Amino acid sequence: MHSVVVTGGAGDMGQAICESFRADGYLVFAADVKPGKPDERLIPVPLDVTDRAACKALAERANREAPLKVWVNGAGIFVTGPVEEADSAVWDRIIAVNLTGTFHGCAAALPILKANGGGHIVNIGSVSGQVGGVGVNPAYGASKAGVHALTKTYAVEGARFGVTCNAVAPGLLQGSMTGAFSASQMEKMMKTTPMRRLGKMEEVASAVRFLADRQAGYVTGAILPVNGGVYLYG
Ligand SMILES: NC(=O)c1ccc[n+]([C@@H]2O[C@H](COP(=O)([O-])OP(=O)(O)OC[C@H]3O[C@@H](n4cnc5c(N)ncnc54)[C@H](O)[C@@H]3O)[C@@H](O)[C@H]2O)c1
Numbered sequence: 001m002h003s004v005v006v007t008g009g010a011g012d013m014g015q016a017i018c019e020s021f022r023a024d025g026y027l028v029f030a031a032d033v034k035p036g037k038p039d040e041r042l043i044p045v046p047l048d049v050t051d052r053a054a055c056k057a058l059a060e061r062a063n064r065e066a067p068l069k070v071w072v073n074g075a076g077i078f079v080t081g082p083v084e085e086a087d088s089a090v091w092d093r094i095i096a097v098n099l100t101g102t103f104h105g106c107a108a109a110l111p112i113l114k115a116n117g118g119g120h121i122v123n124i125g126s127v128s129g130q131v132g133g134v135g136v137n138p139a140y141g142a143s144k145a146g147v148h149a150l151t152k153t154y155a156v157e158g159a160r161f162g163v164t165c166n167a168v169a170p171g172l173l174q175g176s177m178t179g180a181f182s183a184s185q186m187e188k189m190m191k192t193t194p195m196r197r198l199g200k201m202e203e204v205a206s207a208v209r210f211l212a213d214r215q216a217g218y219v220t221g222a223i224l225p226v227n228g229g230v231y232l233y234g
Contacts, residue, residue, distance in 0.1 A: 001041075003027040003066040004212075005058060007049050007105055008075035010036035012175035013124065016201035017072055017208050018042060027066045031058055032075065049075045049101030052108075059108040067116050070212045071109035073102040073147075074124045079137045080180045091139040098143035099150070106154045110163060118162025120212040123151050124204075125167040127227050135185055144169075148223050155221030164220040166211040171227030173199040195228030 004021045008014040009030025018030045028042045035044035047054055062068050076098045079090050102123050113119030128136070129144025147167060154165035172178050172189055178198065181189070190196055207226045210216050225231075 001025060001027055001066045002069035003029060003062040004070040004072065005029045005031060005062050005068070005105075005109070006072040006074055007031045007047065007055075007101065008073075008124070010034055010044065011074065011076075012177070013170075013173070013201045013204055014074045016205040017074060020202075020205045020209050021070070021212075026069070027062075029058065029062045049073075049104055050096045052104040055101075055104040055108040059112050063112050063116070068109065068112050068119060069116070070120045070122065071105055071113070072122045072124070072208060072212070073105040075101050076124060076143075078140055078177050078180060080135055081137060083134055083136075083138055086137045086139070090137050094137055094139035095143050095146075098140070099146040102147050103150060106150060106165065110154060110158055113163045114158065114161040119164075120216075121151075121154055121158070121163065121165040122208050122211045123147050123165070123167040124208075125151070125169040125223055127169055127171045127225070127230055130169055130223070130225075131231060135181065151223065152221045159220055162217075164211070164217065166216075166219060166222045166224065168204055168207045168211065168224045168226050170199055170204050171225070171230045173201060173204065175201060193228045193230045194232055197228065199226060199228060 004026045010032035018028045022028045031045040031047035125147045126144040128141035129148050132141045151167040
């Protein structure tokens, strides 16, 4: 049995990702500031991803219980509001959780995955990190663009040791995060999504699982869009 750590593991997407790994026999550490309920082979862990030492300690703990194979950086926050009124304290917090937290996760996982002879880091980026976005604090898109760049750096660093690092870049998904948008904002965004629907958390979890699998062993530094074709004409 191998272990996997999923940060943001109690969130909508985190739960779908944890369940997918759990169903395949992994020992899953679901790390979150608001940890959920335990289950068979699912261990909820209180973790603030802005705490670097705690991320490192979690990687070591998971690896002691079963060799660490995968680390998913999914913890994230999203704050809506007009861009012109964006608050700088909110900016700092979003960068701290979404970007610096992902950095701490990558830094905690890499040495252990290297020592284990290989493994996979999967970061959760966003279409906002590719095209920006209004109606949300500008730190959100900036943090996710940073996550995409960080992904490439860790991909290069891990490559010689069999450690892949990739990201998924989801578009709008069904879940509490998009509940922060008004109905008219949602309608507008749906019009620019060729599939004319929100994505499902399970669809993101499947993309994460692909990137965390030996079959994708030659894929690294990729930013995989899971967005209903949002930046295609249509
Ligand atoms: N929902 C979407 O439409 C969407 C689209 C693109 C990307 N994303 C990204 O997907 C990821 C998951 O989002 P979600 O939709 O499941 O939202 P969510 O709010 O349900 O989940 C996010 C989780 O992160 C946790 N968290 C927040 N701050 C934390 C911290 N400091 N340390 C540890 N955990 C922390 C929260 O408690 C929550 O459980 C996020 O990175 C988000 O930016 C979501």
